[in-house]
Amino acid sequence: MSSAPIPDSTEPPAQKPPSSPAPTLWELFAAFATISLSGFGGVLAWSRRMMVEERRWLTPEQFNETYALCAFLPGGNILNFSVIFGSRFRGAAGALVAVAGLMGPPLLLIMIVGALYAHYGDLPAVRRMLTGVASAAAGLMMATVAKMARPLFRDSSVIRPAIALVTFVAIGLLHWPLPLVLAVIVPVSIGIAWVRV
Amino acid sequence: MKTDSGTLLTLASFFAVLSLFAIGGGNSAVPEMHRFSVDVQHWLTDRQFADTFALAQLAPGPNLIIVALIGYHVAGVAGALVAMLAMCGPTSVFAFFVGRASERFKGSFWHGALSRGLVPVTLGLTAASAIVIATTADYGWLAAGITLGTALTAYFVRVHPLWAFAVAALLGLSGLV
Numbered sequence: 316m317s318s319a320p321i322p323d324s325t326e327p328p329a330q331k332p333p334s335s336p337a338p339t340l341w342e343l344f345a346a347f348a349t350i351s352l353s354g355f356g357g358v359l360a361w362s363r364r365m366m367v368e369e370r371r372w373l374t375p376e377q378f379n380e381t382y383a384l385c386a387f388l389p390g391g392n393i394l395n396f397s398v399i400f401g402s403r404f405r406g407a408a409g410a411l412v413a414v415a416g417l418m419g420p421p422l423l424l425i426m427i428v429g430a431l432y433a434h435y436g437d438l439p440a441v442r443r444m445l446t447g448v449a450s451a452a453a454g455l456m457m458a459t460v461a462k463m464a465r466p467l468f469r470d471s472s473v474i475r476p477a478i479a480l481v482t483f484v485a486i487g488l489l490h491w492p493l494p495l496v497l498a499v500i501v502p503v504s505i506g507i508a509w510v511r512v
Numbered sequence: 513m514k515t516d517s518g519t520l521l522t523l524a525s526f527f528a529v530l531s532l533f534a535i536g537g538g539n540s541a542v543p544e545m546h547r548f549s550v551d552v553q554h555w556l557t558d559r560q561f562a563d564t565f566a567l568a569q570l571a572p573g574p575n576l577i578i579v580a581l582i583g584y585h586v587a588g589v590a591g592a593l594v595a596m597l598a599m600c601g602p603t604s605v606f607a608f609f610v611g612r613a614s615e616r617f618k619g620s621f622w623h624g625a626l627s628r629g630l631v632p633v634t635l636g637l638t639a640a641s642a643i644v645i646a647t648t649a650d651y652g653w654l655a656a657g658i659t660l661g662t663a664l665t666a667y668f669v670r671v672h673p674l675w676a677f678a679v680a681a682l683l684g685l686s687g688l689v
Contacts, residue, residue, distance in 0.1 A: 352572045387627050388610060389532045390603025391576045398604045399611035410608050418600060421573025422580055426592050428567050429584035436563060440685060447658055447684025448566040449649040451676045454662025456539065456642035461667050463635050475632040482636025486543045487643040490551070493533050493544035497633070501535075505629030 335371045337404045340412045346370065347397050347416030362393060366400070373400075393417065472511075478504045519587050520594045522553070527579055527598035534603075535630055539575050540637035543644045545582065550648075555586045562649040570677060576600075658683055 338346065350361045363382075366373045373381070385395035394417065401413030435441050467475050478500060485496045526548055534541040542565065549555045556564065564585065568578035576599060583595025646659050658680050665671055 351574065383627070384610070385607070387535075387630060388603065388607050390534055390600070390607065391574050393574050394576070394600055394604060395607040395611075398607040402608055402611055407608070410604070414600065414604060417574065418577075418596065421571060421577050422592065422596055425568070425571050425573070425577050425580050426584055426589060428571055429581050429592065432563065432567060433585075436560070442559070442563070443684040443687060444681040445563045445566040445684070446649050446655055447680035447682070448570060448677045449562040449645055450655040450658040450684075451662045451680035452566060452569045452673075453642045453646035453649070454659040455666050455671075455673060455676060456638055456645070457659070457663035458666035460635060460639045460642060461663070463631075463638070467632060467635065478632040479636040479639070482633050483639040483643075486637060487640030490543070490547050492547065493541065494529065497533050497535070500633055500636075501629070504633055505625055508629035509625040 343401050343413045344416035347413045348420050351417045351421050523595045524598040527595050531599045531603045539641050542641040546644050558648040
């Protein structure tokens with residue numbers, strides 16, 4: 316729309332969207348509500364498509380950087396992404412509105428689902444379908460694990476596969492409390508990564 | 513389903529603490545949700561937990577919406593809201609401040625060690641989630657077959673989760689599970 320070249324020597328590049336004006340609060344809400352409601356089983360692909368390709372609010376590099384940061388923060392990746400993205404453009408209000416867009420509509424929907432389940436959850440047909448879905452979901456996670464594991468086993472060292480295995484046994488088979496297990500395994504794993512980098 | 517404040521407080525404190533340990537996305541915290549809500553609190557049976565997980569997968573939205581469904585089961589609408597706020601609040605505030613300071617993190621050495629160190633742990637947690645869900649679902653030979661078939665198919669070709677769920681639901685409905 317605007318043909319005038321924008322002087323970019325004074326601003327840091329991370330603060331500036333690639334070609335679109337900064338989203339308004341309403342646009343932030345609508346964007347994250349859309350991402351949330353269209354993203355079945357993983358919203359990463361949808362958020363990238365909207366933020367980078369359609370609206371051009373982020374360059375591919377900015378998207379990757381922001382997403383890498385979100386993946387290593389505690390909490391849901393896409394939740395952290397909405398907070399950081401919203402606050403970059405519109406401060407605390409932007410973060411709040413983005414989170415409301417991401418969580419609000421699915422929260423309403425899931426409460427309807429919960430009410431339906433309370434009434435119909437004991438019907439044999441419903442139970443059988445849900446058992447099928449849970450089994451498939453477990454299978455999808457196993458495939459994800461197998462894909463994630465490939466680069467790990469390419470290392471000559473057995474330390475990282477061993478850490479994955481110990482975590483799996485402690486949580487998945489022995490059912491130990493998560494905070495206790497992580498309090499031991501995370502410092503050990505990071506320490507080893509630090510020494511070996 | 514009564515919503516006394518003690519239950520809401522338990523929900524809030526459990527999910528607030530859990531959120532801080534949910535590294536690598538919502539699904540890695542599934543075993544701990546199972547341990548606490550089924551084994552410790554007896555809020556749900558094994559089957560109800562597996563159903564809850566399946567419903568959260570079917571519904572649109574981030575994976576951690578399962579938290580609201582557990583909260584709803586325990587204490588209705590108030591339970592859903594309290595559980596969700598507890599799961600999202602603390603980590604969102606943390607992300608807000610880290611996001612503001614994130615320029616300082618860029619390319620630093622310890623950031624590399626941190627993410628390299630977390631990858632195998634996340635991997636172990638995801639594997640644990642898969643086995644916990646697989647073993648809590650009402651199991652028969654067809655259910656085991658669905659799990660294995662989905663795992664192999666999704667490993668070798670790109671599968672949209674909804675297609676996998678639709679096929680699995682129909683197989684389940686056929687009554688063989």
